[in-house]
Amino acid sequence: MKRVLTRRVLLRGLGASLALPWMESLRVWGQSVPAGASLPGAPTRMAILFAGCGFHSREWWAKGQGADMELGKVLQPLNDLRDQMVFVRGLYNAEALKGNIHSSQTGNLLSGAPLASGGTIRSGTSVDQVAAQHVGQATKLPSLVLGCEKANPSIHKNYSMLYSSHISWSSPTTPTPLEVYPALAFDQLFGSKGRETDRSVLDAVLEDSNDLRRTISGHDQRTLDEYLNSVREVEKRISQAGKRGELQGWRPTLTGPNIPRPADGIPQDIVEHMRLMCDILVLAFQTDSTRVTTLKLNNDHGALRFPHLGVDYMIHHLLSHTDSDDWLKVNQFFLEQVAYIARRMQGIQEGERTLLDNSMVLLCSSMLTGNHDASSLPVVLLGGGGGKIRGGQNLDYSDQPDRQMCRLYLSMLGKMGIERTEFGDATQPLAEV
CATH class of the missing domain: 3.40.720 (Alkaline Phosphatase, subunit A)
Structure with a gap:
């Protein structure tokens, strides 16, 4: 059975949310579609x-x-x-x-x-x-x-x-x-400013993403993996750049200035x-x-x-x-x-x-x-x-x-x-x- 999602449904975790890429198994960008009707295309x-x-x-x-x-x-x-x-x-x-x-x-x-x-x-x-x-x-x-x-x-x-x-x-x-x-731009997309810790946004939504995998096609599982790997790679590079002191900002915490x-x-x-x-x-x-x-x-x-x-x-x-x-x-x-x-x-x-x-x-x-x-x-x-x-x-x-x-x-x-x-x-x- 296909899982039906609207655009507003995201992967969620403690203080973090992660929007989904386009998948054939999910109606991410559409509202409910009548039986027999074609799925809406990407925007x-x-x-x-x-x-x-x-x-x-x-x-x-x-x-x-x-x-x-x-x-x-x-x-x-x-x-x-x-x-x-x-x-x-x-x-x-x-x-x-x-x-x-x-x-x-x-x-x-x-x-x-x-x-x-x-x-x-x-x-x-x-x-x-x-x-x-x-x-x-x-x-x-x-x-x-x-x-x-x-x-x-x-x-x-x-x-x-x-x-x-x-x-x-x-x-x-x-x-x-x-x-x-870059870190603050990343935060705008994935809501990581609200997290109580500095852990990865992917770690925060891991349980929800595992639940999702069980409901989507094999092709979409590969799409999801590629997408999550892209997010992880950006997280790592932001963290490494901040440690080198080469960028103007890094991921903020709640114990100090943003x-x-x-x-x-x-x-x-x-x-x-x-x-x-x-x-x-x-x-x-x-x-x-x-x-x-x-x-x-x-x-x-x-x-x-x-x-x-x-x-x-x-x-x-x-x-x-x-x-x-x-x-x-x-x-x-x-x-x-x-x-x-x-x-x-x-x-x-x-x-x-x-x-x-x-x-x-x-x-x-x-x-x-x-x-x-x-x-x-x-x-x-x-x-x-x-x-x-x-x-x-x-x-x-x-x-x-x-x-x-x-x-x-x-x-x-x-x-x-x-x-x-x-x-x-x-x-x-x-x-x-």
Whole structure:
């Protein structure tokens, strides 16, 4: 007999809960289904990744179509994903051209709204939060907003640097809280802050998971094992990183502050920091803890360094003005994070489709190159959008009159079942996406 679960049923233990991945034996995302009716499919998710300061001016390009599409060196980490990719050239944000500086080009990237200057904070509600307002009631978290660099509250060229530190805005005057601590992001998904001990969330739900195994198919038992192993691996890596003192945070306890005073500067191990955030993003979708995420790999006008690449002599922002081989290395490192997320999602089966097929993973930046050129924004979209997006496309809107970036957002909202007649400065979606 098949065990019937709704979306609200989780594995539970002392102070912890663990959402389930898609399984053929369980109706995790559906309500009750009449006899003979087909099971509901997996939901459509939206992930937006941001890399500040644009990319190498001579190596961000694509030629051709489909799996044979030729990619510039920046995009080569995505070579094996070309049939799942839509490369978009020529979209822009008209409001971002008014200030022509980092903050004024980033604060409205996901909204297309006018920005207030002079240190005043006013932007627009970003597309991820518009989506969260519509679909967030069905999940544990309306959205998950992650970052790998702390916010900068200063002023630059008459604009608040909060604009360059946040791409997600819950309202025109409120940037969505940004989580840069992997352990605390993990806690948001699995509720481990409420546990009386510091033991694993998996240990806490072990009895319930063993009961579940006895009621599901052999295929789903393997799916469950793979998923639990993924959660365990992230737990171990967070714990090890905290012991090394290389990340800004570790799992909090009830006997002291939730987090210690963050170390000055940036995480020493940026590779592990970014990879943990990527894994947490995938887990959030896999468990349907949320259907909307943003991951800011760095700030625009950011100060990250990259010693693992042999590039430790200049911060990210200054490096972006060089168009050097080292700048290319940094670009490719960022694209490797995008590729890692996509491959992880591609390897997770949800019925007849994969998690990547059921998702939209957008990579964007607030400028095309490090010289503040925002007349055409870099855009790559991965995933099938629930079977509604055709991959392998190379689209160019450079010579078209209506090339607002917000047209893409209207298209993405539509794939999630959110029909709007306008968003930002756009009144029609992109027909090709």
